[in-house]
Amino acid sequence: MAKISPEKLAEVKERLLEQKQRLWQEVKDRLKSHIGDGYQEMLATARDEEDQASVSHLAETHLTLLGPKRMELEAIEEALQRLENGTYGTCESCGHAIEPRRLEVMPETPFCRNCMSQKEKLAKAAAR
Numbered sequence: 001m002a003k004i005s006p007e008k009l010a011e012v013k014e015r016l017l018e019q020k021q022r023l024w025q026e027v028k029d030r031l032k033s034h035i036g037d038g039y040q041e042m043l044a045t046a047r048d049e050e051d052q053a054s055v056s057h058l059a060e061t062h063l064t065l066l067g068p069k070r071m072e073l074e075a076i077e078e079a080l081q082r083l084e085n086g087t088y089g090t091c092e093s094c095g096h097a098i099e100p101r102r103l104e105v106m107p108e109t110p111f112c113r114n115c116m117s118q119k120e121k122l123a124k125a126a127a128r
Contacts, residue, residue: 003097004089012107013083019108020076027069072108079108091115 004012082088089098093115102113111119 004100004103009083009088012088012103013080016076016079016083016107020073020080023069023073023076027066027073030066030069075108075110078110082110093119 079088082090089103090096091098091112092110094112096112098109098112102109109116
């Protein structure tokens with residue numbers, strides 16, 4: 001594991017928890033503003049299966065837009081888990097310490113710069 005002081009780990013945990021709380025609030029606000037009470041009202045007034053399908057499609061579309069937020073929340077949860085089990089700061093791919101500057105910028109990252117770069121190259125090649 002990377003040599004990170006207990007004080008720094010506590011600071012990272014607090015930062016991740018604040019980020020998690022902020023993201024959850026954004027998700028709740030977005031759902032309320034895009035779907036809100038109107039969804040239940042639209043569903044109740046849907047006259048046939050086609051209307052209900054349209055309402056459900058609308059809700060699914062809004063939930064899909066939240067996909068990136070869901071991924072961020074999952075990354076934060078995984079980082080918090082690494083903090084708890086003592087592996088925070090260690091690359092999940094190669095086992096080497098993740099650069100402190102990288103952790104400062106992206107505290108949720110599970111990979112060092114080199115491994116992340118390799119993963120991105122593989123993903124690009126697979127997409128072709």
